[in-house]
Amino acid sequence: MGLKLITGPANAGKVALLLRRYLEALSDEPYLIVPNRSDVEQVERQLLELQPALLAGSIGTFDDLFTRIARRGGDARPVAGEAQRALIIRRALAGRSLNGLGRSARFGGFADALLATVAELEAGLLDPNDLDGELAALYAAYRGELDRLGLWDRDLLRRHAAERVADELDGWNGEPVFAYGFEDLTGAEWALLQALAGRTEVTVSIPYEPGRPAFASLSRTMDDLAGLADGRIEELPAAFDEVAAPALAHLERTLFSESPPAAAPPIDGALRFFEAAGTRGALELAGEELLALIRGGV
Numbered sequence: 001m002g003l004k005l006i007t008g009p010a011n012a013g014k015v016a017l018l019l020r021r022y023l024e025a026l027s028d029e030p031y032l033i034v035p036n037r038s039d040v041e042q043v044e045r046q047l048l049e050l051q052p053a054l055l056a057g058s059i060g061t062f063d064d065l066f067t068r069i070a071r072r073g074g075d076a077r078p079v080a081g082e083a084q085r086a087l088i089i090r091r092a093l094a095g096r097s098l099n100g101l102g103r104s105a106r107f108g109g110f111a112d113a114l115l116a117t118v119a120e121l122e123a124g125l126l127d128p129n130d131l132d133g134e135l136a137a138l139y140a141a142y143r144g145e146l147d148r149l150g151l152w153d154r155d156l157l158r159r160h161a162a163e164r165v166a167d168e169l170d171g172w173n174g175e176p177v178f179a180y181g182f183e184d185l186t187g188a189e190w191a192l193l194q195a196l197a198g199r200t201e202v203t204v205s206i207p208y209e210p211g212r213p214a215f216a217s218l219s220r221t222m223d224d225l226a227g228l229a230d231g232r233i234e235e236l237p238a239a240f241d242e243v244a245a246p247a248l249a250h251l252e253r254t255l256f257s258e259s260p261p262a263a264a265p266p267i268d269g270a271l272r273f274f275e276a277a278g279t280r281g282a283l284e285l286a287g288e289e290l291l292a293l294i295r296g297g298v
Contacts, residue, residue, distance in 0.1 A: 001197065001198065001199065001200055001201060002197050002201065002202070002228075002229070002230065002232060003193070003197040003202045003203075003204065003225065003228045003229045003230075003232065004201070004202070004203045004204070004229060004232045004233075004234070005203075005204055005205075005206065005225055005226065005229045005232065005233040005234065006018055006203065006204070006205040006206075006234045006236065007205075007206055007207070007208045007209070007222070007233060007234070007235050007236065008207070008208070008209065008235060008236030008237065008238070009207065009209050009212070009215075009238045009240065009252065009253075010207060010240060010252060011239055011240045011242075011244070012236040012237065012238060012239050012240075013236055013239060014180070014205040014206075014207070014236055015180050015181075015205055017205070017234075017236070018178055018180050018203060018205045019032075019043070019046060019047060019050065020050065021178065021203055022047070022057065022178045023047065023050060023051055025057075025176045025178075025201075026054070026055075026056045026057050027056065028174075028175060028176055029056050029057060029058070029175045030056075030057045030058075030175055030176045030177065030178060031057070031058045031059075031060070031065060031175055031176075031177050031178070032057065032058070032059045032060075032177075032178045032179070033060065033061065033062055033065060033177065033178065033179035033180070033181075034059060034060070034061060034180070034181055035061070035180075035181030035182060036061060036181075037061060037064075039061075039181065040059050040060065040061075043059055044059060062158075062182075062189055062192075063154070063158070065161075065192070066157055066158045066161040066162075066188070066192070067157065067161075069161035069164055069165060069171065069172070069192075070157050070160050070161040070164065072164075072170070072171075073160070073164050073168070073171075076160075077150055077151055077152045077157075078150070078151055078152070079151070079152050079153065079154055079157055080146065080149075080151045080152065080153050084151070085115060085153055086111065086112075086115065088142060088145045088146060088149070088151075089111050089114055089115045089118070089142055090111050091145055092138060092141035092142040092144075092145050093110075093111060093114070093138070093141075114138060117135070118139055118142055119153075119155055121139060122153070122155030122156060122159065123155055123158075123186045123187055123188060124186075124187045125159060125187040125188060125191065128140035128143060155188065158186075158188035158189075158192075159188050159191075161188075161192065162188050162191035162192040162195055163191075163195075165192060165195035165196055165199065166191070166194075166195035166198070171195075171199075172195075172196060172199045172200065174199065174200050175200060176200050176201040176202070176203070177196050177200060177201070177202045177203070178202075178203045178204075178205075179193075179202070179203070179204045179205070180204070180205035180206075181205075182206075183206070183207070183217075183218055183221065184218075184221055185221060185224075190224070193228070194228060197228060204225060206218070206221070206222065206225065208222045209235075209238075212257075213255070213256035213257055213258070214255040214256050216256075238252075238253065240252045240253070245268070245270035246265035246270070247264075247265050247266065247267045247268060247270040247271050248270050248271060250264055250265050251271065272289060274286065274289075
C-alpha cells in the first residue's frame with residue numbers, strides 16, 4: 001500500500017508507463033483516473049492497442065470516482081443541481097440583515113458570487129465553524145438548507161466520499177488506483193488520494209523535473225505528493241528530441257531558463273511566435289495561420 005510517483009518532462013513516456021502498469025493490475029480490478037470525461041474513450045482506445053480485450057478495471061474522472069464511493073454508502077443523498085443551488089442560496093439570504101452587505105445583496109450577482117465563494121470553501125474542506133463574521137453565518141444557512149432538504153451539493157458529495165474511504169472499512173475494497181493529467185489538487189481530491197494510499201496501491205503520473213523553471217508552479221503539489229510517496233518516485237529522462245524537431249526540443253529543454261545553452265539549433269520554420277490579447281485573440285491568430293498553411297497546400 002502507499003503512493004508511487006512517475007515524473008518527468010513532456011513526452012517522457014509517463015502516461016504510457018502508467019497505462020502498462022494499469023494493464024498489469026487488471027486482475028485486481030484497478031481504477032484509472034483521467035482528467036476529463038472526453039479522455040475516457042481516448043484512453044480506452046490506447047489500452048486496446050496494447051491489449052485486444054479489457055474484461056476488468058474501470059476508467060473515469062475524479063468526480064466519477066467520488067460518486068461511485070459515495071453512492072455505495074447507506075447514507076447517500078441526492079445531489080442538488082445548479083438551479084437548485086441557486087434557489088437554496090437565495091433562500092439562505094432571505095430575511096437576513098447582512099449588516100453592511102445589504103445594498104450589495106439587492107443585486108442578482110451577489111447570490112452568484114456567494115455561491116462561488118461557498119464552492120471554494122467546500123473544495124477546501126472548510127466548515128462554517130472554521131470561519132467568522134457574516135460569511136460564516138451565510139455559509140451555515142446554506143448548509144442548513146441543504147440538510148433540511150436532504151441534499152448534498154457536488155462538493156459535499158466529494159467530501160463525504162473522501163471521508164468514507166478514510167473512516168469506513170467498506171469504503172474501498174483494495175482495488176489499485178492509477179491517476180494522471182492533473183497539476184493541482186482540490187482539498188477533497190488530496191484527501192481522497194491520502195485515504196486511498198492508506199488502503200491500496202496508488203500510482204500517480206505528474207509532469208515535473210526538479211530545478212526546471214518551467215515546472216516551478218508545480219513544486220508545491222510535487223512536494224506534497226513526494227512526502228506521501230516517501231521516496232517511491234520513478235523519474236523518467238527527457239525524450240522530447242525523439243519526437244520533435246530540434247528547435248522545438250531545444251525550446252522545451254530551455255523554457256524560462258535564465259541561462260540557456262549558447263548553441264541553439266536553427267528554427268527552420270519549426271516555431272512560430274504569436275502575441276495576442278486573450279484566449280480568443282490567440283485562437284484567431286492560430287486559425288489564420290492554419291488557414292494560410294491549408295491554402296498553401298500543406
